[in-house]
Amino acid sequence: MFESAELGHKVTKQVYARQEPKLREALLNAQFDLAQAKKFPVLILIGGVDGAGKGETVNLLSEWMDPRHIQTRAFGDATDEEGQRPRMWRFWRELPPKGKIGIMFGSWYTAPIISRVLGQSDEAGLKGSLEEIVRFEKMLSDEGVLLLKFWFHLSKKQQKTRMRELEKDPHTRWRVTKFDWERFKMYDAFRKVSEHALRETSVATAPWTVVDGSDARYRSLTVGKLLLESMKSRLQKSAYKERRVQAPPLLTDNLGLLRDLDMSQKITKEKYETQLEKWQGRLNLLSREKKYFKKHSLILLFEGSDAAGKGGAIRRITGAIDARHYQVVPVAAPTEEERAQPYLWRFWRQVPRRGRITIFDRSWYGRVLVERVEGFCGVADWMRAYSEINDFEEQMTRGGAIVCKFWLQISAEEQLKRFTLRQKTSFKRFKITDEDWRNRKKWNEYEQAVCDMIDRTSTEIAPWTLVAAEDKYLARIKVLKTIAERMEAAL
Amino acid sequence: MFESAELGHKVTKQVYARQEPKLREALLNAQFDLAQAKKFPVLILIGGVDGAGKGETVNLLSEWMDPRHIQTRAFGDATDEEGQRPRMWRFWRELPPKGKIGIMFGSWYTAPIISRVLGQSDEAGLKGSLEEIVRFEKMLSDEGVLLLKFWFHLSKKQQKTRMRELEKDPHTRWRVTKFDWERFKMYDAFRKVSEHALRETSVATAPWTVVDGSDARYRSLTVGKLLLESMKSRLQKSAYKERRVQAPPLLTDNLGLLRDLDMSQKITKEKYETQLEKWQGRLNLLSREKKYFKKHSLILLFEGSDAAGKGGAIRRITGAIDARHYQVVPVAAPTEEERAQPYLWRFWRQVPRRGRITIFDRSWYGRVLVERVEGFCGVADWMRAYSEINDFEEQMTRGGAIVCKFWLQISAEEQLKRFTLRQKTSFKRFKITDEDWRNRKKWNEYEQAVCDMIDRTSTEIAPWTLVAAEDKYLARIKVLKTIAERMEAAL
Numbered sequence: 001m002f003e004s005a006e007l008g009h010k011v012t013k014q015v016y017a018r019q020e021p022k023l024r025e026a027l028l029n030a031q032f033d034l035a036q037a038k039k040f041p042v043l044i045l046i047g048g049v050d051g052a053g054k055g056e057t058v059n060l061l062s063e064w065m066d067p068r069h070i071q072t073r074a075f076g077d078a079t080d081e082e083g084q085r086p087r088m089w090r091f092w093r094e095l096p097p098k099g100k101i102g103i104m105f106g107s108w109y110t111a112p113i114i115s116r117v118l119g120q121s122d123e124a125g126l127k128g129s130l131e132e133i134v135r136f137e138k139m140l141s142d143e144g145v146l147l148l149k150f151w152f153h154l155s156k157k158q159q160k161t162r163m164r165e166l167e168k169d170p171h172t173r174w175r176v177t178k179f180d181w182e183r184f185k186m187y188d189a190f191r192k193v194s195e196h197a198l199r200e201t202s203v204a205t206a207p208w209t210v211v212d213g214s215d216a217r218y219r220s221l222t223v224g225k226l227l228l229e230s231m232k233s234r235l236q237k238s239a240y241k242e243r244r245v246q247a248p249p250l251l252t253d254n255l256g257l258l259r260d261l262d263m264s265q266k267i268t269k270e271k272y273e274t275q276l277e278k279w280q281g282r283l284n285l286l287s288r289e290k291k292y293f294k295k296h297s298l299i300l301l302f303e304g305s306d307a308a309g310k311g312g313a314i315r316r317i318t319g320a321i322d323a324r325h326y327q328v329v330p331v332a333a334p335t336e337e338e339r340a341q342p343y344l345w346r347f348w349r350q351v352p353r354r355g356r357i358t359i360f361d362r363s364w365y366g367r368v369l370v371e372r373v374e375g376f377c378g379v380a381d382w383m384r385a386y387s388e389i390n391d392f393e394e395q396m397t398r399g400g401a402i403v404c405k406f407w408l409q410i411s412a413e414e415q416l417k418r419f420t421l422r423q424k425t426s427f428k429r430f431k432i433t434d435e436d437w438r439n440r441k442k443w444n445e446y447e448q449a450v451c452d453m454i455d456r457t458s459t460e461i462a463p464w465t466l467v468a469a470e471d472k473y474l475a476r477i478k479v480l481k482t483i484a485e486r487m488e489a490a491l
Numbered sequence: 492m493f494e495s496a497e498l499g500h501k502v503t504k505q506v507y508a509r510q511e512p513k514l515r516e517a518l519l520n521a522q523f524d525l526a527q528a529k530k531f532p533v534l535i536l537i538g539g540v541d542g543a544g545k546g547e548t549v550n551l552l553s554e555w556m557d558p559r560h561i562q563t564r565a566f567g568d569a570t571d572e573e574g575q576r577p578r579m580w581r582f583w584r585e586l587p588p589k590g591k592i593g594i595m596f597g598s599w600y601t602a603p604i605i606s607r608v609l610g611q612s613d614e615a616g617l618k619g620s621l622e623e624i625v626r627f628e629k630m631l632s633d634e635g636v637l638l639l640k641f642w643f644h645l646s647k648k649q650q651k652t653r654m655r656e657l658e659k660d661p662h663t664r665w666r667v668t669k670f671d672w673e674r675f676k677m678y679d680a681f682r683k684v685s686e687h688a689l690r691e692t693s694v695a696t697a698p699w700t701v702v703d704g705s706d707a708r709y710r711s712l713t714v715g716k717l718l719l720e721s722m723k724s725r726l727q728k729s730a731y732k733e734r735r736v737q738a739p740p741l742l743t744d745n746l747g748l749l750r751d752l753d754m755s756q757k758i759t760k761e762k763y764e765t766q767l768e769k770w771q772g773r774l775n776l777l778s779r780e781k782k783y784f785k786k787h788s789l790i791l792l793f794e795g796s797d798a799a800g801k802g803g804a805i806r807r808i809t810g811a812i813d814a815r816h817y818q819v820v821p822v823a824a825p826t827e828e829e830r831a832q833p834y835l836w837r838f839w840r841q842v843p844r845r846g847r848i849t850i851f852d853r854s855w856y857g858r859v860l861v862e863r864v865e866g867f868c869g870v871a872d873w874m875r876a877y878s879e880i881n882d883f884e885e886q887m888t889r890g891g892a893i894v895c896k897f898w899l900q901i902s903a904e905e906q907l908k909r910f911t912l913r914q915k916t917s918f919k920r921f922k923i924t925d926e927d928w929r930n931r932k933k934w935n936e937y938e939q940a941v942c943d944m945i946d947r948t949s950t951e952i953a954p955w956t957l958v959a960a961e962d963k964y965l966a967r968i969k970v971l972k973t974i975a976e977r978m979e980a981a982l
Contacts, residue, residue: 055813055814058814059806059809059810059814062806062809062819063806067802067805067806067819067821067852068821068823068852069821071818072814072818072819073818074813074814074815074816075815076815079571079572079844080570080571080572081570081571081572105814105815106815171768171772174775174776174779277662281662284665285665288665311558314558315550315553315554315558318550318553319550322546322565323546323549323550323563323565323596324565324566324567324596324597325565327562327563327564328553328558328563330558330559330560332559335827335828336826336827336828337826337827337828353570361558361559
């Protein structure tokens with residue numbers, strides 16, 4: 001992939017002087033349109049060889065365009081808060097919102113490439129990381145992010161010359177350190193691994209552009225023009241077009257997942273109280289287990305029919321653990337900042353660090369439940385969400401999280417009884433809204449969506465626990481017991 | 492302050508059973524109104540003696556009300572990212588937005604009280620911290636936050652009994668640790684210091700309520716009722732009333748601050764280039780000085796007349812430093828999440844950690860410039876902003892930041908020339924808007940606002956640097972030189 005970039009492209013002073021002002025103006029205009037439309041963000045990844053003009057290009061882009069709408073982020077060592085979360089967390093927190101240009105200097109490619117070069121990972125490890133990246137970038141692209149990936153290249157000889165030049169000049173001498181020369185020794189390995197990485201991740205929706213870094217004028221014009229063309233062509237596209245994807249045929253044979261739940265089980269109040277004490281005590285002990293929480297975090301999420309008792313179950317958990325360790329995240333409509341990001345962004349920002357517990361009252365599954373049923377997103381969007389969510393949970397799990405997912409199910413009759421009761425009990429009245437009654441009318445659609453969700457997202461690492469919640473006592477005990485057992489298994 | 496709380500208040504089961512449902516209902520209604528109105532946040536601080544029911548009360552409040560609109564935060568040890576920023580940063584990042592109830596379990600009182608008890612700070616240190624807290628809470632209250640402070644109290648005898656009780660019961664035994672008994676030995680010192688702290692910080696806008704923690708029913712009803720009454724009375728108040736504060740008489744004798752600037756100085760392009768190289772080089776060396784950046788961060792802020800060359804000056808700084816270390820924050824209109832918080836919140840969230848540089852293109856001074864001149868906030872609001880800003884900068888400085896503030900000034904004639912030029916140069920056209928022309932008509936009002944700002948916020952720790960920017964070259968050199976010298980002085 002680097003052959004063309006070693007041809008020694010050059011742009012003369014004259015050509016540059018003629019083209020630069022026009023390019024600059026066009027970039028500014030495109031950037032202005034981008035900021036006005038606020039329809040999508042632009043994300044530019046900058047990678048490649050040291051001395052090939054990465055930093056210079058980043059500075060130039062900031063100079064050419066309006067810096068108020070560019071956010072440059074450089075990724076060095078992870079902070080504590082970053083290191084204690086899944087690997088991708090630090091990148092998610094720095095994604096540019098719609099209307100802005102984000103430049104990432106170093107990215108999710110850095111760690112996989114470097115660790116392969118240093119022999120810290122093997123071929124299979126690298127392959128796994130790259131596959132993950134391809135899926136992640138596809139998701140970004142499906143979510144509307146305009147992703148541009150630039151790789152700045154120099155041949156071995158060019159890099160050596162460049163470093164010598166920098167060293168000779170007293171004003172730039174500081175830019176070349178011993179560490180850079182150490183790294184230079186690994187040029188061949190670095191070249192081989194990065195070529196492989198680029199090839200594997202150069203897909204239609206997010207191709208790499210390898211830029212010959214030897215001539216400043218050439219590389220500046222190349223990056224600028226490509227950025228311009230990409231922005232312009234994207235801005236001209238009419239509003240987001242739903243790809244024509246048919247809804248999958250309803251596999252009514254999976255409805256048994258919910259319908260076969262035994263809703264008749266009950267326990268007595270006395271038994272409930274003994275069991276509650278037992279499992280709350282167990283959960284409490286586990287939540288104070290330092291050995292466990294040094295390596296792990298706990299993510300609990302609750303979905304369920306309206307009035308199925310999510311809140312009650314959550315309070316039985318929080319009642320057993322120290323308020324310093326948990327956080328309940330009630331999921332309501334996204335804020336302005338959240339709407340300007342891919343839909344998983346608002347959940348990523350709540351991912352707990354090690355030693356902490358986050359309880360989601362409703363969750364990212366809204367995408368394949370309410371958003372599917374109510375048509376808030378297109379068919380293609382909720383269909384791809386299953387695998388995106390599986391990827392998300394896999395990343396959390398790999399980052400040390402135990403993910404427990406609960407679906408609380410009640411029958412339509414029981415729901416009606418609870419709705420009516422809520423309306424009668426004045427201090428519960430806030431719990432019942434017109435929307436609940438509207439949702440109830442779509443019982444069958446929701447049932448199908450739930451069964452599809454369980455079918456497609458109940459994984460070995462993050463299985464769904466279906467809870468027959470007709471009897472609240474039973475449901476709460478099952479929830480507490482499940483959490484305690486998952487934690488014990490991880491110890 | 493604890494006498495009344497040791498009287499042994501009790502509420503019988505019967506009274507509680509009668510009052511609790513009503514209180515619950517009223518609290519829910521008030522909370523619902525709060526969430527609907529989104530006019531102000533409620534912030535509840537929970538402090539006091541261990542075993543006095545702090546945790547139980549927090550859980551109860553979450554049970555009584557709708558947990559979707561409550562955010563509970565407990566503050567243990569600071570994380571890396573918190574520890575590397577000013578002390579108050581971690582509290583700012585957890586402030587509840589308008590319409591929500593935030594409960595802080597542990598707060599800005601914890602550290603000052605504990606370190607005094609342990610003898611790590613002296614009387615004067617405690618006094619300083621408490622005065623700072625009073626100012627901070629006054630600001631919160633002025634910004635509309637409904638602040639409630641509860642202190643849960645037990646007499647020494649009661650605490651001992653309580654801990655013994657907890658220890659006897661096998662289900663609660665875990666709640667009492669060796670550490671708790673160690674702390675119990677310091678009961679008297681803790682009581683003395685906290686009584687002092689409470690007295691000093693019990694001011695009209697944010698009084699403490701000391702709650703007798705010995706009887707669960709009593710303390711629950713007490714907290715619930717007080718919360719209810721405070722929310723109700725605040726909700727009934729008609730929209731934010733501007734306190735009648737007169738604008739201060741215009742002290743036209745401070746206009747000399749700007750008018751006396753020598754705008755005629757110039758340097759040649761050749762000299763500029765030599766100087767630029769020199770100061771950029773110096774800045775670069777300093778920005779890579781590990782000794783410095785282990786203890787410090789750098790905050791640069793730019794204000795100035797429109798077209799005074801802020802962007803150009805900023806680019807000369809960024810051109811000299813590694814993109815991995817800085818971040819430019821262009822200050823535009825606040826987002827929805829930012830509007831739901833005190834005005835300084837959006838700047839606190841950008842405060843750099845040690846080793847990092849943040850450059851603000853416009854800043855918190857908007858409060859006393861554009862917001863004052865355009866009447867976006869009341870007279871009382873911008874008048875109090877001077878001292879709030881001084882407090883803010885003092886906290887940053889104490890947290891290790893070097894704060895450099897630049898005002899770039901040009902003459903009205905020069906501005907007209909630049910505006911006209913910008914309109915002619917097509918790629919600079921985006922830089923000039925109708926608003927710029929409107930602002931220009933208010934030249935005199937802005938001039939007064941700027942002079943007042945400099946008068947009131949140029950402090951020893953965070954002085955203003957006035958830059959005669961008629962000559963861009965000269966202005967850029969002065970900026971670079973100032974930063975380098977401030978950094979050198981701190982080394």
